[in-house]
Amino acid sequence: MYMFYSSARSLRSWIAVFGLLFPIFASAQTDPILRHMTNPSRSFGSSSVDQAVNRQLARMEDSAPTPTRVALSPDGALLAWSLTEATGTTLQVNEMSDPRHQVVVAPVSTAGVRCSSDVPIWSPDSATLAFMASCPSSAAFGGVAARPQQEIFLWDKETGTVRQLTHLTGGLSNLAWSSDGKSLLFLFIENATRDPGYGDPAKPLAGAIDEEGLEISRLYEADATTGRGDFLTPDTMHVYEFGLASNSREIVFLAAPPPGEASWPQAKLYAADKADDSTAVPTLRTRVLVEMQATSGPLHGMQMAIPRLSPDGKRVAFVCGLMSDPVAYGGDLCVANTQERANGIAAGDATVGLQGSVQYEQWLTNDKISLVENRNGHTLLVEWDLSKHQPSKNGTLDLGEVTVSGGGPKGPAGPAIADVSYAPAHEAMAFLMQGHSVAPEIYIVSKGALKQFTHLHDGLQPPTRTISVEWENEGFHVQGWLSFPVDYDPKKTYPLLxxxxxxxxxxxxxxxxxxxxxxxxxxxPGLGYFLFLPNPRGSYGQGEAFTLANRRDLGYGDLRDVLKGVDTIEAKYPIDKSREGLLGWSYGGCMTMFGVTQTQRFHAAVAGAGIANYTSFYGETFFTTFTLSLFGGTPYDDPAIYSKLSATSFIKQAKTPTLVVVGERDQGSTPEQSLEFWRGLRTVGTPTQLMVYPGEGHKRWLGETEQGLRWRISSEVA
Incomplete structure (x- = not known):
């Protein structure tokens, strides 16, 4: 499962728990520690530790204005981008030739309050900017955490006027213009009570399960003049993503039968074209294009993401590989021909042997594709020549130890996608770039040259020093990040997390x-710790063979990679080996649970939203299909592998004091899993405490609902 992120304010509760646990590694006193943690939401006191935690939390909450989404107009003349501040998000439009010429696009609600606007998308003729906005006067939707209704607005470049296009109720995402500019397409969940996926709190179980109350993501088209529209796909398909061709009426989309939240690994790639008729919203003629479950060879059972049609609509490219989540993408580049009319057309891997992971792609011409590649901690922009099966000459730009984002339609994946905005006809692209020593700014690449566009954070110094660490283990090259304690003194020793x-x-x-x-x-690091963030086997960045290496091996080879990385760090830096701790959330929580049953090297641990017993987990949640790709079948087909990979199978070996944290309505890693692990530790006499946060889901922001903290769109802190 994927680890979500949030604003610093909403993390306060569980950070408090970590902050109270880890300063006492050396003693590992059990009962006093756990009694001290009974109320994690208490106010911090006046001790030096409390004051240090308060200072760090204040620093995290005092974030500077940050760009989030970018959209380069097709004619290359204008750049639209969103700026997130404490009061909300506004859109800016700048001239590319002279960034000093700027227009702020800020619609106002009927109550006279500025709306929060984001996700800009230019029309094909560069004359109109579509975007999504939520206004304070909008009716709220959502169950546990009600949020303002987002609607689509249009800004006219010529007149400078803004008008609201849609008046819908539910969840909108993945906004895109039709190729002729006459309509807007997007994914719409009518009357949605929550965002799709397992991040939001799960709905209470009631009624006929898998039959009643399903929230289905469907492709919707709205007329760009009137706003009137309708669904293009039936309620028998849950659509995850779609792509359009710039010079044809073709549409491709990934979909699976409802409930979609459980079916993404089994999604098929469909191709469709609009029937030529006179209806306001034409119907689609749909056919299966690629079905990975029926594909033979190395691609069998792999997942698909980010389908993109070539300009002429004759081929479709997509990311293909072992991807455990519909929110975090990486793999090889696959291409299929859309012109064949038979179902189940075979897809070909266009980047076999690539030493990195493709995370985003966009056609430049009918023969060349621009890739965003994650390679060994670096981000590369690659122009890939399909005819030669290799990068074009001088077609690779290594941006260094940074990440990019912000250039594509906002969907459930949001900031997890390394997306960029393109103007292929002008050989230009725009994106948000940041790194450990690079503050978030918008950058432009024009004709191969990189240029910084915004200067919001000039002179800002990183809060801590972070370096890339690399090591070899069992024939694999592994990479991770090491952050140094603030005011680091090599003559002193420090704890390691x-x-x-x-x-x-x-x-x-x-x-x-x-x-x-x-x-x-x-x-x-601000509290005086080394922090190690490893990318062991199973991670992206070292090629698809490296990603596939943890298949049927979760917790074994990847844990050995992590421990070898710790060995490497201990050999180079002054680490206090008696004060080493292990923590993680989601699969990181799984690794923590399993890790403390495999080694006594760590002196304290925090397992957040983990899975302790994969067999019982399979029967407790809808989000089980990821295990089919990783384990090779269900627990009824192969009970031995499920038992082998479960922490509870080795619970008697666990000796490390462990705090277990989970949301009450977490459907991605159910609270029953944390309860089962806690019960096991209690039974064998290992110091532990279980913290269950009422009303919370899988997102890593526990305590927000109960404290009434302001809900924030996750992309605001990308």
């Missing part, structure tokens, strides 16, 4: 102020 990432198919990239969850990683 090891944080396993979510996924498991994912990776930690280089981002400003810590990892993808905005400041949580720099919290620990």
């Amino acid at each position: 090891v944080e396993a990432h979510g996924g498991p198919e994912w990776s930690i990239g280089s981002r400003w102020d810590g990892d993808a969850w905005r400041g949580i990683s720099s919290l620990w």
Whole structure:
């Protein structure tokens, strides 16, 4: 499962728990520690530890204005981008030739309050900017955490006027213009009570399960003049993503039967074209294009993401590989021909042997594709020549130890996608770039040259020093990140925290102020710890063979990679080996649970939203299909592998004091799993405590609902 991120404010409760646990590694006193943690939401006191935690939390909450989404107009003349501040998000439009010429696009609600606007998308003729906005006067939707209704607005470049296009109720995402500019297409969940996926709190079980109350994501088309529209896909399909061709009426989309939240690994790639008729919203003629479950060879059972049609509509490209989540993508580049009319057309791997992971792609011409590649902690922009099966000459730009984002339609994956905005006719692209030593800014690549576009954070210094660490283990090259304690003195020794990432198919990239969850990683260095973020086998960035290496091996080879990385760090830096801790969330929580049953090397641990017993988990949640790709079948087909990979099978070996944390309505890693692990530790006499946060889901922001903290769109802190 994927580890979500949030604003620093909403992380306060469980950071408090970590902050209270880890300063006492050396003594590992059990009962006093756990009694001290009974109320994690208490106010911090006046001790030096409390004051240090308060300072770090204040720093995390005092975030500077940050760009989030970018959209380069097709004619290459204008750049639209969103700016997130404490008061909300506004859109800016700048001239590319002279960035000083700027227009602020800020619709106002009927109550006279500025709306929060985001996700800009230019029309094909560059004359109109579509975007999504939520206004304070909008009716709220949602169950546990009600949020303002997002609607589509249009800004006219010529007149400068803004008008609301849609008046819908539910969840909108993945906004895109039709190729003729006469309509807008997007995914719509009518009367949605929550965002799709397992991040939001699960709905209470009631009624006929898998039959009643399903929230289905469907492709919807709205007329760009009137706003009137209708669904293009039936309620028998849950659509995850779609792509359009710039010079044809073709549409491709990934879909599976409802409930879609459980079916993404089995999604098929469909091709459709609009029937030529006079109806306001034409119907679609749909056919199966690619079905990975029926594909033979190395691609069998792999997942698909980010389908993109070539300009002429004759081929479709997509990311293909072992991806455990519909929110974190990486793999090879696959291409299929859309012109064949038979179902189940075979897809070909266009980047066999690539030493990195493709995370986003966009056609430049009918023969060339631009790729965003994650390679060994670096982000590369690659122009891939399909005819030659290799990068074009001088077609690779290594951006260094950074990550990019912000250039594609906002969907459930949001900031997990390394997306960029393109103007292929002008050989230009725009994106948000950041790194451990690179503050978030918008950058432009024009004709191969990189240029910084915004200067919001000039002179800002990173809160901590972070370096890339690389090592070899069992024939694999492995990479991770090491953050140094603030005011580091090599003559002193320091405790070490090891944080396993979510996924498991994912990776930690280089981002400003810590990892993808905005400041949580720099919290620990600010409190005097080394923090190690490894990318062991199963991660992206070292090629698809490396990603596939943890299949049917979760917790074994990847844990050995992590421990070898700790050995490497201990050999180079002054680590206090009696004060080493292990923590993680989602799959990182699984790694923590399993890790303390395999080694007594760590002196304290925090397991957040983990899975202790894969067999019981399979029967407790809808999110079980990821195990089919990773384990090779169900627990009824192969009970032995499920038992082998479960922490509870080895619970008698667990001796490390462990705090277990989970949301009450977490459907991605059910609270029953945390309860089962806690019960096991209690039974064998290992010091432990279980914290269950009422009303919370899988997102890593526990305590928000009960404290009434302001809900924030996750992309605001990308």
